[in-house]
Amino acid sequence: xxxxxxxxxxxxxxxxxxxxxxxxxxxxxxxxxxxxxxxxxxxxxxxxxxxxxxxxxxxxxxxxxxxxxxxxxxxxxxxxxxxxxxxxxxxxxxxxxxxxxxxxxxxxxxxxxxxxxxxxxxxxxxxxxxxxxxxxxxxxxxxxxxxxxxxxxxxxxxxxxxxxxxxxxxxxxxxxxxxxxxxxxxxxxxxxxxxxxxxxxxxxxxxxxxxxxxxxxxxxxxxxxxxxxxxxxxxxxxxxxxxxxxxxxxxxxxxxxxxxxxxxxxxxxxxxxxxxxxxxxxxxxxxxxxxxxxxxxxxxxxxxxxxxxxxxxxxxxxxxxxxxxxxxxxxxxxxxxxxxxxxxxxxxxxxxxxxxxxxxxxxxxxxxxxxxxxxxxxxxxxxxxxxxxxxxxxxxxxxxxxx
Amino acid sequence: xxxxxxxxxxxxxxxxxxxxxxxxxxxxxxxxxxxxxxxxxxxxxxxxxxxxxxxxxxxxxxxxxxxxxxxxxxxxxxxxxxxxxxxxxxxxxxxxxxxxxxxxxxxxxxxxxxxxxxxxxxxxxxxxxxxxxxxxxxxxxxxxxxxxxxxxxxxxxxxxxxxxxxxxxxxxxxxxxxxxxxxxxxxxxxxxxxxxxxxxxxxxxxxxxxxxxxxxxxxxxxxxxxxxxxxxxxxxxxxxxxxxxxxxxxxxxxxxxxxxxxxxxxxxxxxxxxxxxxxxxxxxxxxxxxxxxxxxxxxxxxxxxxxxxxxxxxxxxxxxxxxxxxxxxxxxxxxxxxxxxxxxx
Numbered sequence: 001x002x003x004x005x006x007x008x009x010x011x012x013x014x015x016x017x018x019x020x021x022x023x024x025x026x027x028x029x030x031x032x033x034x035x036x037x038x039x040x041x042x043x044x045x046x047x048x049x050x051x052x053x054x055x056x057x058x059x060x061x062x063x064x065x066x067x068x069x070x071x072x073x074x075x076x077x078x079x080x081x082x083x084x085x086x087x088x089x090x091x092x093x094x095x096x097x098x099x100x101x102x103x104x105x106x107x108x109x110x111x112x113x114x115x116x117x118x119x120x121x122x123x124x125x126x127x128x129x130x131x132x133x134x135x136x137x138x139x140x141x142x143x144x145x146x147x148x149x150x151x152x153x154x155x156x157x158x159x160x161x162x163x164x165x166x167x168x169x170x171x172x173x174x175x176x177x178x179x180x181x182x183x184x185x186x187x188x189x190x191x192x193x194x195x196x197x198x199x200x201x202x203x204x205x206x207x208x209x210x211x212x213x214x215x216x217x218x219x220x221x222x223x224x225x226x227x228x229x230x231x232x233x234x235x236x237x238x239x240x241x242x243x244x245x246x247x248x249x250x251x252x253x254x255x256x257x258x259x260x261x262x263x264x265x266x267x268x269x270x271x272x273x274x275x276x277x278x279x280x281x282x283x284x285x286x287x288x289x290x291x292x293x294x295x296x297x298x299x300x301x302x303x304x305x306x307x308x309x310x311x312x313x314x315x316x317x318x319x320x321x322x323x324x325x326x327x328x329x330x331x332x333x334x335x336x337x338x339x340x341x342x343x344x345x346x347x348x349x350x351x352x353x354x355x356x357x358x359x360x361x362x363x364x365x366x367x368x369x370x371x372x373x374x375x376x377x378x379x380x381x382x383x384x385x386x387x388x389x390x391x392x393x394x395x396x397x398x399x400x401x402x403x
Numbered sequence: 404x405x406x407x408x409x410x411x412x413x414x415x416x417x418x419x420x421x422x423x424x425x426x427x428x429x430x431x432x433x434x435x436x437x438x439x440x441x442x443x444x445x446x447x448x449x450x451x452x453x454x455x456x457x458x459x460x461x462x463x464x465x466x467x468x469x470x471x472x473x474x475x476x477x478x479x480x481x482x483x484x485x486x487x488x489x490x491x492x493x494x495x496x497x498x499x500x501x502x503x504x505x506x507x508x509x510x511x512x513x514x515x516x517x518x519x520x521x522x523x524x525x526x527x528x529x530x531x532x533x534x535x536x537x538x539x540x541x542x543x544x545x546x547x548x549x550x551x552x553x554x555x556x557x558x559x560x561x562x563x564x565x566x567x568x569x570x571x572x573x574x575x576x577x578x579x580x581x582x583x584x585x586x587x588x589x590x591x592x593x594x595x596x597x598x599x600x601x602x603x604x605x606x607x608x609x610x611x612x613x614x615x616x617x618x619x620x621x622x623x624x625x626x627x628x629x630x631x632x633x634x635x636x637x638x639x640x641x642x643x644x645x646x647x648x649x650x651x652x653x654x655x656x657x658x659x660x661x662x663x664x665x666x667x668x669x670x671x672x673x674x675x676x677x678x679x680x681x682x683x684x685x686x687x688x689x690x691x692x693x694x695x696x697x698x699x700x701x702x703x704x705x706x707x708x709x710x711x712x713x714x715x716x717x718x719x720x721x722x723x724x725x726x727x728x729x730x731x732x733x734x735x736x737x738x739x740x741x742x743x744x745x746x747x748x
Contacts, residue, residue: 011534018533025535224441228448238726240687242701243718250714254462255455335551342553342694349554365561373550373558380549 039366048364049371050123052355056371059191059346065183068175069194074135075171079164081139085146086153086161087393099147103389108140169205187265191346193375195265199347200334203272207333210273211280216310218281219288229281236278241336245271245343268340276333283329287322288314320394327387331380338376348372463715474711475500481706483698485614496707503703504724510620510699511686511728517625518685519678522632527662529637540633547630553691555627560619560695567615570605586613616697620689628685635677639670671743679736683729690725700724 012022049056058069088099115136119129153161176198178184190198217229236244248271253261261267291314299309319326341350352368355361361368429435463469479499482492486502487509528540547555565583567574573582578589580600587600587609600609613621643666651661692699701721708717 014532021533022535025533025539029539222437222441224445228444235726238729239722240690240701240725242690242693243721243725246701246705246708246721247718250708251459251718254459254466254714257458331549338551338553339691342691349551349557365557369554369558369562372554376551376554377546377549381545384549 044367045364046121046367048355048361048367052351052361053122053124055355056192056348056351058194059351060189061191061194062183062185062189065178065185068182070131072172072175074138075168077135077139078142079168081142082146082150082161082164085143085148086150086158088147089150089153090158104143108143111139112136169201187263190265192351193348195340195345195347196334196337199265199269199272199340200330200337202269203276203333204330206273207276207280210277212284212315214277214281215284215288218285233278233281236275237282241272241275241339242342244275245339247271249343264343265345268343268345272333272336275336276329279329279332280326283322283325284318286325287318287320290321291317320391323391323394324387327383327390331383334379334383335376348375459715466712468712468715470715472716474713474716477711479707480710483703484696485617485698496711499703499707500700500720503698503700506697507689507692507699507701507724508728510617510624510689510692510697513621514624514628514685514689515682517621518628518632518681521625521629522681523636525629525633526636526640527667529633530640530662532658544630544633547627548634552623552627552688553694556619556623556691556695559623559626560616563622564615564619570607571602573607575600580607580609581618582607583615585615586618587611588613614697616692616695619695620692620697623691623695624685624688627688628681631681631684632678635674635681636670638677639672639674640666642673643669668743672745675736675740675743679733679740682732682736686728686732687725 013019058066061069084104088101088104115132118124119132124132174180174182176185176190176194177187214229214233217225218233220226220229245268248267249264252267255261262270295317296309296314299313300306304312337347338349340347341353344350346354349372352372356365356368430439460469475497476495478493479496480492481499483490483499483502483506485506487505488498488502490498490502525540525543528536531537531540567581567583569583573580578599580587584607587607588611589597589599590610592598592610598610600607602608640662647665647669648661651665652658656664689699690701693702693705696702704717704721708714711717
C-alpha cells in the first residue's frame with residue numbers, strides 16, 4: 001500500500017470509533033472552511049481595509065513627513081538583511097555553514113510573495129507598491145552581501161556591527177519624533193501599526209534590564225533588596241494591566257511636579273515597561289534557579305568579582321534557559337499593546353475603532369478585526385519561530401545538522 | 404568596580420605568608436558591604452517615594468481632591484444595565500462599586516469553570532489516537548494564543564453576538580436560544596417547573612437570561628484561557644511516565660479509562676500549580692469586559708472616576724479588589740495543591 005495512505009489509515013481510521021470521529025471532524029471542518037471562504041470572497045467588503053491602509057500603518061502621521069518613516073523602514077530592512085546574512089556567515093555548531101539553508105530560501109520566497117501580493121490586495125498605487133518591492137530587493141541584497149562577505153569581518157568588526165541596532169533605534173526615534181533639524185511630529189499624531197511596534201519595542205528594550213535586576217534582587221541574600229523586589233513583582237503581577245494604564249493616565253500627573261508628566265503615549269509606554277519588567281523578572285528567575293550554585297562559587301573562587309561572575313558565568317546560562325519564557329513574555333507584551341486603545345490611544349485596535357466609527361464603514365467589523373487578527377498572529381508566530389531558532393543556535397549541545 | 408588595592412610592599416612571598424592577613428579596607432569587607440549597598444538602595448527608594456508622595460499631596464491639595472472617602476455615600480447617578488444585587492441610580496457609589504465587583508466575580512466564576520472544562524478536553528485531545536483531533540487541538544491552541552485577547556473579545560461581541568438575529572430567526576438549540584436581545588437558557592421557572600425558552604409576542608422569555616455582553620465576555624475569556632489551560636494540561640499529562648499508559652492498557656483499560664483513572668490523577672500534581680497562574684490571569688483579564696460593554700468592577704470604577712474625579716481613591720479600590728481576588732484564588736489553589744500532592748508514607 002502507498003505509505004501516505006497507510007499513515008492516513010493509521011492516524012484517522014485505525015478503529016471504527018476513530019473513523020466515525022474523523023468523518024464528523026472532516027465534515028465540520030469543511031463546512032466551516034466553505035462558510036469562511038464564501039464570506040471572505042463574496043460577502044466581505046474589503047474596501048474598509050484598502051482605503052484606510054495608510055491609517056492602519058502609521059495613523060495620522062503628517063503626509064509630507066512620511067518620507068522619514070520610509071527612510072527608517074529602509075534602514076531597518078537593510079540592517080535586518082545584513083544581520084541575517086552575518087548570522088549565516090558565522091556558523092555555530094547547529095549549522096554546517098550552508099549560506100542558503102532551506103529555511104532561508106523558504107523565508108525569502110514567502111517575503112517576495114507577500115511583497116508582490118500585498119500591494120495588489122490593498123490596491124496600492126504604483127509609487128507605493130514600487131517602494132515595497134524596492135525594500136524587498138534591498139533586504140535580499142543585504143542578506144546576500146553580508147552572507148557572501150560577512151565571514152571576512154574581524155571579531156572587532158562584528159562587535160561594531162552589533163552596535164548598529166542601538167544606534168538605529170536612536171536614529172529611528174529622531175526620525176519619528178523629529179528634532180535635530182527635522183520638523184517635530186507630536187506623539188498624539190502617531191498611530192496604527194507604527195505606534196504598536198514603537199510601544200512594544202520600547203517596552204521590550206527597557207523592561208529587559210529592569211527585569212534582570214529585579215530577578216537578581218529577588219534571589220539576593222540581602223533582605224532589603226529581596227523584599228523590595230518581591231513586593232514590586234507581586235504588586236504588579238496582582239493588578240490587571242488596564243488598571244495600571246489607568247493609573248498612569250490619571251495619577252502620574254499628580255505624582256510629578258507640574259508639567260513634568262510625559263505625553264500620554266509615553267506614559268503608557270512607561271507603564272507597559274514597568275508592567276512587563278515584573279513578568280520578565282519571574283521568567284529570568286526561573287532561569288537563574290536552573291543554574292547550579294556551584295557555577296557562581298566556582299567563578300568566585302577563580303577570583304571573579306560578584307558582578308563579573310554574574311555577567312560572564314551565571315547570566316549567560318540563566319538567560320539561555322529562560323529564553324523561551326522571555327520571548328513568551330515579549331509576545332504577550334506585543335499583544336498587550338492593544339490595551340492602549342482602551343485609554344484612548346490610536347494604536348492598531350484604536351485606529352480600527354475610529355475607522356469603524358466612520359459612517360461609511362459602519363458594520364464592517366468582521367473585515368477589520370480579521371485583518372488585525374492575521375497581522376497579530378503573523379507577528380507573534382514569527383517571534384515564536386525566531387525564539388526557537390535562537391534556542392537551537394545557542395544550545396551548546398546542538399548536534400550539527402545538515403540542511 | 405572598586406580597584407584592586409595595591410599589594411603591601413612585602414619583600415618576598417615567603418615572609419608575607421607568615422604575616423597575619425592584612426585587614427581589608429572597609430569597601431571590601433564582606434560584613435560591611437552588603438549593609439552599605441542596602442542602605443544606599445533603601446535611601447534612594449525612600450527619597451523617591453518621599454518625592455512622589457510630596458508631589459501627590461501638594462497637587463491633590465491644589466486640586467481640592469485630598470484623600471477622603473465621604474463621596475462613597477453620595478448617590479451614583481448612573482445605572483448599571485445588569486446587576487445581580489439590586490441597584491439603581493439613587494443608590495450611593497459604594498453600592499455601584501459593589502455591584503460591579505459582584506459582576507466581576509460572576510464572570511470570573513463562570514469563566515473558570517468553562518475554561519477548565521474546555522482546556523481539559525483540548526489537553527486530553529492532544530493525546531488522542533486520532534491524528535486529526537490531535538492536530539485540531541494544536542491548531543486551536545496556536546491560533547488563540549497568538550491573537551490578543553482584547554481583539555478576540557471585540558470580535559466575539561461586534562462580529563458574532565451583535566449580529567445574532569432576533570425573534571423567530573434566532574438560533575434555537577435544545578434548551579438554549581441565542582438572540583441579539585440576549586441568551587435565553589432553560590431552567591426552573593415559577594413553581595420549580597422546568598421551562599425552556601419560549602417566544603411570547605415576538606420576545607423570547609426564559610428562566611435564565613444573559614445579556615449578549617456577558618455572553619461575549621464569557622466566550623472570549625473561556626476560549627482564550629482554555630487554550631492556555633490546554634497547554635498546562637498537556638504538559639501535565641506529558642509528565643506522566645509512558646510506562647503508566649502501557650501498564651494500564653496491558654491491564655485492558657481503554658484509552659479514556661486510562662486517562663481518567665491512571666494518568667489524569669497523577670498529572671494533577673503538575674497541572675494544579677500551572678492552573679493557579681492561569682486562573683489568576685483569567686481573573687485579571689476579566690477587567691477587559693469594559694471593551695464589550697459589560698459593567699464589571701473596572702467599568703464602574705472608570706465611570707465613577709469620570710464623575711467624581713477621585714482618581715487616587717478609585718485606583719486604590721480597584722487595586723485592592725483585584726489583589727484580594729488574586730490572593731483568594733491563590734489560597735484556594737494552594738489548598739487544592741496540598742490535596743493532590745503525593746503523600747509519602
